Amino acid sequence: MKILYAIQGTGNGHITRAIEIIPHLQQKGNLDILVSGIQSDIELPFPVKYKLSGMSFIFGKKGGIDFWKTFVRLNSGKLLKDIKALTVKDYDLIISDFEPVSVWASIRAKKTCIGLSNQVATLHPLAPKPKKEDLMGKLVLQNYAPTHTNYGFHFKSLDETIFTPIIRKAVREVIITNEGHYTVYLPSYDDVQIINRLKKIPTIEWQVFSKHSKKAYKIFNVSIAPIDSELFLKSMASCKGVLTNAGFGTTSEALFLKKKLLVIPMKKQYEQHCNAAMLQEMGVAVIKKLSKKYIEAINTWVMGNDIIEVDYPDNAKTIVDLIVANHTKKTSKSTKTKKL
Numbered sequence: 001m002k003i004l005y006a007i008q009g010t011g012n013g014h015i016t017r018a019i020e021i022i023p024h025l026q027q028k029g030n031l032d033i034l035v036s037g038i039q040s041d042i043e044l045p046f047p048v049k050y051k052l053s054g055m056s057f058i059f060g061k062k063g064g065i066d067f068w069k070t071f072v073r074l075n076s077g078k079l080l081k082d083i084k085a086l087t088v089k090d091y092d093l094i095i096s097d098f099e100p101v102s103v104w105a106s107i108r109a110k111k112t113c114i115g116l117s118n119q120v121a122t123l124h125p126l127a128p129k130p131k132k133e134d135l136m137g138k139l140v141l142q143n144y145a146p147t148h149t150n151y152g153f154h155f156k157s158l159d160e161t162i163f164t165p166i167i168r169k170a171v172r173e174v175i176i177t178n179e180g181h182y183t184v185y186l187p188s189y190d191d192v193q194i195i196n197r198l199k200k201i202p203t204i205e206w207q208v209f210s211k212h213s214k215k216a217y218k219i220f221n222v223s224i225a226p227i228d229s230e231l232f233l234k235s236m237a238s239c240k241g242v243l244t245n246a247g248f249g250t251t252s253e254a255l256f257l258k259k260k261l262l263v264i265p266m267k268k269q270y271e272q273h274c275n276a277a278m279l280q281e282m283g284v285a286v287i288k289k290l291s292k293k294y295i296e297a298i299n300t301w302v303m304g305n306d307i308i309e310v311d312y313p314d315n316a317k318t319i320v321d322l323i324v325a326n327h328t329k330k331t332s333k334s335t336k337t338k339k340l
Contacts, residue, residue: 001029004091006102009037013249014097016168024320036101052082103145112148118248121152121162122274128281130273137270155278164312165252174237181205183239188266195222200295207235246272255310262301283308
């Protein structure tokens, strides 16, 4: 069987999830990997056949997406060329983790493409939605990578197609302690804003991991460090709480590690507001933005001890087995398959 697994490279959650899924897909047949996007800080430790620019949203410094930089860096001509150039007709199974080139190439070739992402789960009828409706954000989420059949991940299972998060092996095996500091990952805010807000709570040691700094430094009680996957995990595993945006990867890992969690969904990012709605329903603290207005709310969260209990079993193999069973059929005792 020939499989194409396409991964969104914006943000780190897609890559960390793929690291756990890929070995199981490799057991099912000949696997080709496609990665598009330019915002991930984590390298995929597997050979990638297709490395494409894709269509990435660029993180800003004021709490949301930098739409101007996103527009400037978007090469629509290159995107269309990549879609036309990607040959998918020979694949028996195509899986996309919110990756647009593979999806639109499949649509063009009239091939079935299976969606496997948190994004498809946020659109599920049973998934909580933000109180403030965002028609444009919802429209973008629905049409960015519109797959034929969907399997998704959310903070809790919703039905037989929406699973609990895939937690990477490194997180499952890390030693969990509490050294009293708080780990911060807010890629949509610049260092100055983060320092100006967190220094207002001087009794706490804040360990900030920044997309906007290439060197480590400390101001008052706020330490800034460049993104480093190993150091970040070490900090999070030994912290008392995690302050982050409402992306799926870091929040899922914080819950799994039984850390206090406070989230700030990125502005004009519908998916994150859907994530925040689910987290808030589960009892996680949510604030609108990192501003003076919410310093007291952050301080209240620091003083509390609200740990949300979750059960996130190792489900990567089960999910891959289910997708392969549902969407391929053996033609003989060999590895040949055909599309249903």
